[in-house]
Each structure stands twice: as C-alpha cells, then as structure tokens.
Amino acid sequence: xxxxxxxxxxxxxxxxxxxxxxxxxxxxxxxxxxxxxxxxxxxxxxxxxxxxxxxxxxxxxxxxxxxxxxxxxxxxxxxxxxxxxxxxxxxxxxxxxxxxxxxxxxxxxxxxxxxxxxxxxxxxxxxxxxxxxxxxxxxxxxxxxxxxxxxxxxxxxxxxxxxxxxxxxxxxxxxxxxxxxxxxxxxxxxxxxxxxxxxxxxxxxxxxxxxxxxxxxxxxxxxxxxxxxxxxxxxxxxxxxxxxxxxxxxxxxxxxxxxxxxxxxxxxxxxxxxxxxxxxxxxxxxxxxxxxxxxxxxxxxxxxxxxxxxxxxxxxxxxxxxxxxxxxxxxxxxxxxxxxxxxxxxxxxxxxxxxxxxxxxxxxxxxxxxxxxxxxxxxxxxxxxxxxxxxxxxxxxxxxxxxxxxxxxxxxxxxxxxxxxxxxxxxxx
Amino acid sequence: xxxxxxxxxxxxxxxxxxxxxxxxxxxxxxxxxxxxxxxxxxxxxxxxxxxxxxxxxxxxxxxxxxxxxxxxxxxxxxxxxxxxxxxxxxxxxxxxxxxxxxxxxxxxxxxxxxxxxxxxxxxxxxxxxxxxxxxxxxxxxxxxxxxxxxxxxxxxxxxxxxxxxxxxxxxxxxxxxxxxxxxxxxxxxxxxxxxxxxxxxxxxxxxxxxxxxxxxxxxxxxxxxxxxxxxxxxxxxxxxxxxxxxxxxxxxxxxxxxxxxxxxxxxxxxxxxxxxxxxxxxxxxxxxxxxxxxxxxxxxxxxxxxxxxxxxxxxxxxxxxxxx
Numbered sequence: 001x002x003x004x005x006x007x008x009x010x011x012x013x014x015x016x017x018x019x020x021x022x023x024x025x026x027x028x029x030x031x032x033x034x035x036x037x038x039x040x041x042x043x044x045x046x047x048x049x050x051x052x053x054x055x056x057x058x059x060x061x062x063x064x065x066x067x068x069x070x071x072x073x074x075x076x077x078x079x080x081x082x083x084x085x086x087x088x089x090x091x092x093x094x095x096x097x098x099x100x101x102x103x104x105x106x107x108x109x110x111x112x113x114x115x116x117x118x119x120x121x122x123x124x125x126x127x128x129x130x131x132x133x134x135x136x137x138x139x140x141x142x143x144x145x146x147x148x149x150x151x152x153x154x155x156x157x158x159x160x161x162x163x164x165x166x167x168x169x170x171x172x173x174x175x176x177x178x179x180x181x182x183x184x185x186x187x188x189x190x191x192x193x194x195x196x197x198x199x200x201x202x203x204x205x206x207x208x209x210x211x212x213x214x215x216x217x218x219x220x221x222x223x224x225x226x227x228x229x230x231x232x233x234x235x236x237x238x239x240x241x242x243x244x245x246x247x248x249x250x251x252x253x254x255x256x257x258x259x260x261x262x263x264x265x266x267x268x269x270x271x272x273x274x275x276x277x278x279x280x281x282x283x284x285x286x287x288x289x290x291x292x293x294x295x296x297x298x299x300x301x302x303x304x305x306x307x308x309x310x311x312x313x314x315x316x317x318x319x320x321x322x323x324x325x326x327x328x329x330x331x332x333x334x335x336x337x338x339x340x341x342x343x344x345x346x347x348x349x350x351x352x353x354x355x356x357x358x359x360x361x362x363x364x365x366x367x368x369x370x371x372x373x374x375x376x377x378x379x380x381x382x383x384x385x386x387x388x389x390x391x392x393x394x395x396x397x398x399x400x401x402x403x404x405x406x407x408x409x410x411x412x413x414x415x416x417x418x419x420x421x422x423x424x425x426x427x428x429x
Numbered sequence: 430x431x432x433x434x435x436x437x438x439x440x441x442x443x444x445x446x447x448x449x450x451x452x453x454x455x456x457x458x459x460x461x462x463x464x465x466x467x468x469x470x471x472x473x474x475x476x477x478x479x480x481x482x483x484x485x486x487x488x489x490x491x492x493x494x495x496x497x498x499x500x501x502x503x504x505x506x507x508x509x510x511x512x513x514x515x516x517x518x519x520x521x522x523x524x525x526x527x528x529x530x531x532x533x534x535x536x537x538x539x540x541x542x543x544x545x546x547x548x549x550x551x552x553x554x555x556x557x558x559x560x561x562x563x564x565x566x567x568x569x570x571x572x573x574x575x576x577x578x579x580x581x582x583x584x585x586x587x588x589x590x591x592x593x594x595x596x597x598x599x600x601x602x603x604x605x606x607x608x609x610x611x612x613x614x615x616x617x618x619x620x621x622x623x624x625x626x627x628x629x630x631x632x633x634x635x636x637x638x639x640x641x642x643x644x645x646x647x648x649x650x651x652x653x654x655x656x657x658x659x660x661x662x663x664x665x666x667x668x669x670x671x672x673x674x675x676x677x678x679x680x681x682x683x684x685x686x687x688x689x690x691x692x693x694x695x696x697x698x699x700x701x702x703x704x705x706x707x708x709x710x711x712x713x714x715x716x717x718x719x720x721x722x723x724x725x726x727x728x729x730x731x732x733x734x735x736x737x738x739x740x741x742x743x744x745x746x747x748x749x750x751x752x753x
C-alpha cells in the first residue's frame with residue numbers, strides 16, 4: 001500500500017458540490033480519502049506525503065467524451081498511448097474514444113481491445129463509445145447490448161448522421177433497454193453533402209462549398225422528435241449554431257432526456273479564422289459565423305449546453321497540407337482544452353465553476369461515471385492548475401503525434417501543474 | 430484618351446510590389462491601372478509582325494494545369510514566349526506525377542527545377558495560395574476552384590477600358606452561374622475597385638446566398654437586371670448543372686437567363702457583350718449575338734488575354750530582378 005498524499009493550500013473548485021474556496025484533499029488507495037474546506041488538515045501523521053498546491057486551482061480531472069485516436073487502424077496519426085499522454089498533460093483524466101476506427105468499433109472484441117490497451121498503458125482512464133450501426137454505415141444495428149456489457153459508455157456513429165429515421169428510432173429504443181445513451185450528430189446529410197464551410201459571405205467569397213446553419217436544426221428537430229417517441233437518453237453531438245439552439249431549448253423545456261455538447265473549437269473560433277484557407281481550422285461541423293459562436297457561448301453560460309468536448313481529431317501534416325476541400329477535417333485538442341475553456345473565465349464571461357462543470361461532473365453524470373468530483377470515495381482523479389500562468393500554444397510542441405491545432409500561436413492563460421489519475425501522478429510540469 | 434506607348438510605360442519607375450498574382454482582392458487601383466497601361470502597350474506589340482521581346486529572357490515559365498484549359502494555357506504560353514521566356518507545360522493529370530502525389534509534392538518537385546514563374550490552375554479553391562507558400566518562385570493563379578481567376582478579370586477590364594475608354598461608372602451585369610464562377614468573383618472585386626457599378630443576374634440557385642452583402646445589386650429577372658447596362662457579361666454554365674440540378678432544363682434556362690436579341694434590346698444602346706469562354710451557344714448566349722462584332726467583345730477578350738498576361742508576367746519578373 002502506497003503512502004497517503006495530502007494536497008494542501010489549494011483553491012478547490014468542485015462543481016458537483018458547488019464549492020469554490022480554500023481546500024485540501026487527502027488521497028489514499030487510489031481514491032479521495034478526505035476533503036476539507038480549509039487550506040490544510042491541521043496535524044497530519046508522519047507517513048502522509050504532503051504536496052503544497054501553493055494556492056493553485058485543484059479540480060476534478062477532466063472527462064472528455066469525444067476523442068479520436070488512430071488506434072486501431074491509423075496509428076501514424078495517434079495511438080492510444082500518445083493520446084493518453086496528451087490527455088494527461090492537458091489535465092484530462094478520462095477519455096471516451098470514438099468508434100470510427102479501422103476496424104470500426106461495432107462489436108465487443110474491439111471494445112475489449114481498447115480496454116486492454118488502456119490497462120497496459122496505465123495513464124488515464126480510457127473508455128470506448130460503440131458504433132450504433134454495423135461498420136458505422138447507418139444500415140443495420142450494431143451489437144449494442146454486447147458492447148455495453150463489454151464496457152462501452154455510449155453509442156454513436158460519430159461524424160456520420162444516421163439518415164434512416166426508422167433505424168435511429170430502433171437504435172434509441174433498443175439502447176434505452178440497456179440504459180446506454182445514444183449520441184447523434186445533428187446535420188442534414190443532403191444539405192451538408194460536399195460542404196467544407198458554413199454558408200455565408202465568407203464561404204461565398206472564398207469559393208468554398210458550404211452548408212447552411214439550418215441543416216443542424218433540421219436534423220436536431222428530427223432527433224428530438226424521436227427522443228420524444230422513444231424516451232431514450234440522448235446526447236446531441238456538438239450543437240454549433242444559433243438556429244439549432246431554439247430547438248434544443250424547446251426540447252429541454254419539454255423535459256426530454258437530452259444532453260447537448262459543443263466543442264471547444266466552436267467556442268473559440270469562427271469561420272473568419274479560416275483566413276487564407278488555413279486547413280488547421282477545417283473541422284467537422286465547419287466553423288460557424290461569429291453570431292453562431294456567441295450563441296454557443298451564451299448557451300454554455302445559461303446551461304443549455306451542459307458538456308464541452310475537445311473533439312480531439314488528429315490529422316497528420318500530409319492530410320492537412322492539401323487544398324482546403326481535400327484536407328482532412330479535425331483538430332487536436334486534448335492538451336489545450338482546459339486553457340481554452342478557462343479563457344471564458346478570464347474574459348469574465350462565464351463563472352469558473354460553471355466552466356469546470358462542463359468537463360467534469362456534467363459528463364460524469366451523463367455517462368454514469370464515478371469521477372468528475374472531489375468527494376470522499378470518488379476516484380482520485382484530479383488536476384492542479386496554475387490559473388494565471390501565461391502560455392503561447394505552439395503546435396509543434398504538443399504531445400499528440402499529429403500537430404493539427406488551430407490554437408497554434410494563440411496566447412492563453414493557465415497551465416497544468418500536475419495530473420493525478422487513481423492517486424498516481426501521471427503528469428507534472 | 431490615347432493609351433501611352435509600350436516604351437513609355439516600361440520606362441515608368443513603378444514597380445509591382447507583390448511576389449505572387451493570386452487574387453484580384455490583393456491588388457489596388459494604382460496597380461491595376463499600371464497593369465492595364467502596360468497591357469495596352471503589349472496589345473500594339475502583338476499586332477506587329479515582330480512580336481517578340483526579351484524582357485523575360487533567361488526566365489523559365491512553368492504552366493501547371495491540374496484542370497484542362499487549352500485556351501488559358503496557350504494564352505499564358507504565348508505571353509511567356511513573346512516576352513522571351515522558356516515555357517514548359519505540365520499537365521499533372523496525364524503524367525506519372527499525379528499518381529499518389531499531393532499538390533505540395535508536385536510543387537516541391539517542380540520548384541527544384543528552378544522555375545521563375547509558376548502558372549497554376551487547380552480544381553480546389555485556395556490551391557494557388559497554398560502553392561505560393563511552398564515554392565520559391567512567383568505563383569500566378571490561373572483559376573483556383575470556385576475562388577478566383579484574376580488574370581481573366583484583368584483582361585476583361587482591359588477589354589472594357591479599350592471599348593469605352595473608362596471603367597468608373599460603367600453599369601455591368603454579370604449573368605448566369607455566379608455561384609460556381611471564379612471569373613465572377615475576380616471580376617466583382619476588380620470592377621468594383623475601378624469604380625464600376627456591378628449587378629448580378631441569375632436564378633436564386635446560382636447566386637451565392639450572401640451576394641447582396643458584396644455591395645452589388647442582385648436580379649433574378651434578367652430583363653430588369655440588364656436594363657440600361659453598358660456591359661452584359663455572360664458566364665458559362667456547365668451543362669450537367671442545367672439538367673434539373675441548378676436549373677430544370679437547358680431550354681428553360683435559355684428562356685429566362687439566356688442572352689437573346691429581345692433581352693439585349695433592354696440594355697443601353699451602345700451595350701457590349703462579354704463571355705469568358707468556352708461558350709454554350711444557344712444555351713446561355715444566342716450565337717447571333719456572340720458573332721456580332723458590333724456588340725460582342727468576345728474575340729477581343731481572347732486577344733486581350735495574351736496582352737494582360739504579358740503585363741502580369743513582366744511586372745512579376747521585374748520584381749524578381751529587384752529581389753536579387
């Protein structure tokens with residue numbers, strides 16, 4: 001048995017209990033043994049190792065429910081290990097990996113593979129999301145029950161919308177029986193076919209095929225109607241437009257079991273950041289107008305959007321150094337998520353505790369995870385964070401195997417000092 | 430106003446300040462005016478028996494056309510040759526170069542051959558700009574996807590300035606498939622910069638949604654759109670887009686958006702008709718109009734193309750000299 005560790009002199013922010021103030025945490029046997037709302041525990045027995053946070057932030061480890069790696073099938077992009085290292089450096093202690101791998105994670109043996117690899121790597125908690133349909137092709141239901149039994153946390157076809165409404169209805173009602181949430185990307189497949197940008201003046205001027213924002217609302221309305229029909233727990237996989245926000249608000253007011261997510265990219269950038277065809281800003285869904293971005297920030301502030309994801313999607317230089325319409329979509333984000341998120345605290349836009357909730361207790365609640373909080377008995381997954389340290393993001397210094405970060409060159413505030421998973425320090429600055 | 434002679438223009442101290450020629454929006458009014466003056470001089474030269482100069486002697490011009498275009502490619506080739514450059518034509522589509530190689534790989538390979546001027550056409554918007562970031566020579570955009578075709582705008586401006594003597598104040602209707610047209614985007618930018626009054630005419634399916642924010646008037650009724658216009662610029666519409674995709678049929682398109690005598694009669698009496706080519710006769714434009722040299726500038730456009738490109742090549746090459 002390892003020595004207990006006491007983290008003292010911290011500003012403890014725990015959204016699950018609503019606490020933001022001085023605090024100290026005692027960790028033993030991989031779990032939180034004690035939490036006090038005071039700088040220290042008073043007298044400690046000699047066998048306790050003491051780590052002084054020096055007034056830094058102490059928060060639950062982040063839970064990022066939308067992460068892609070290249071494993072299995074595209075390891076040169078990113079392996080589970082390189083993603084886990086990036087996560088640890090970014091204060092992310094739990095990642096949920098997407099099923100659109102090669103082979104597609106549509107049956108329990110691939111789920112087993114991911115969980116076994118994660119155990120071997122022994123850095124952060126890794127859980128898979130299983131495909132909703134076989135091969136992720138949107139035609140026949142995948143083995144949802146068996147994958148759930150094997151340990152997948154939710155069901156999704158990732159970037160690809162399920163066009164067939166009857167099929168999505170069946171996926172929803174079937175998954176409901178196992179209590180496993182279904183995530184779906186709200187985009188009309190016909191309006192978005194071939195599009196690489198959001199419809200508007202910018203895309204028109206740049207000559208880029210574009211999708212109107214309303215395509216998101218059209219699909220979201222259908223999805224919410226099917227949720228109403230089935231009563232199944234549902235995750236909106238990245239809501240990014242003002243037009244869709246109205247639909248979400250109405251759905252939530254009707255009491256539907258819906259959780260909406262958005263990505264840090266859509267909170268931080270708008271279509272103008274694409275500039276002279278910067279492919280690092282090519283993401284899916286495409287970056288939106290500034291009005292849309294403001295609507296997304298407001299929706300996070302009001303609690304309409306409850307979960308923020310990094311949408312980590314590694315793409316190596318050879319997939320990005322192409323003409324804009326040919327370049328791979330996606331941005332790495334595990335390592336920059338927290339600093340980018342807390343920019344809205346520094347701007348005075350959203351309270352710190354509310355921002356942290358979107359990446360800790362809120363995703364834990366949706367997926368039924370024990371982490372995401374600092375309470376007695378919870379897993380000892382935590383982050384010590386210097387809220388004010390100035391940083392300049394340098395993409396080529398990121399840990400991910402792929403360096404496709406739209407934050408390259410951006411000045412942010414805040415730095416991860418230490419990341420602890422299950423009581424073990426997996427990263428320290 | 431008589432245009433200044435070629436020698437006079439060449440002796441001007443003006444030097445073109447840009448390394449690449451990628452977009453009409455990169456240019457300012459003075460630069461465009463100087464390019465037009467220079468091009469005017471080349472028009473006179475091109476009409477002489479001895480057409481050849483040595484302004485680009487020792488220079489290598491590489492034509493890199495990922496999309497086929499006999500017209501634009503030969504226009505650049507002639508422009509380069511008349512200025513004394515060595516001209517190489519590459520068509521990656523038909524060569525071994527296209528097999529699995531990316532645009533950047535191709536660019537790096539060609540760059541190692543030390544060209545001075547690289548003319549590129551590619552089906553993707555932004556391709557020329559991407560190339561310009563990866564090579565050491567000057568890059569000229571000869572059409573990138575649906576984005577821009579700036580030498581076309583320059584030759585169109587040249588044709589209009591020679592026909593009317595001025596551009597500021599001209600009422601110009603750009604008609605047809607604006608949405609997919611790089612010619613339209615470059616022309617809108619350049620003509621507005623030169624003070625023209627630009628209108629867009631086409632069915633709603635072929636006009637970009639945000640076009641009204643480009644400071645242009647948009648008309649879906651062609652009769653109203655070309656009423657009183659000094660110039661009617663027709664755009665090419667790909668035939669496959671007309672078969673129930675962007676428009677119901679060719680005959681319906683011609684009925685409402687094809688240029689015929691009846692519609693043209695609504696324009697100004699001195700109206701001139703333009704088309705970047707190649708034309709779909711009887712679909713977007715009546716043959717009779719296209720061939721009527723009293724109204725059509727279409728032949729002139731082809732001639733002006735060589736001169737305008739000579740002006741661009743000369744300006745960029747002069748800047749290369751300054752670099753060394």
